[in-house]
Amino acid sequence: MKKENKEKIKVKKEKAKEKLKDKLRGLFK
Secondary structure: OHHHHHHHHHHHHHHHHHHHHHHHHHHOO
């Protein structure tokens, strides 16, 4: 269970990073 939660958190962080990158790209267009 704990391991699974860590994986989920990891995925959430990765997705958040992607969203931030997209936001920054939008700002610098």
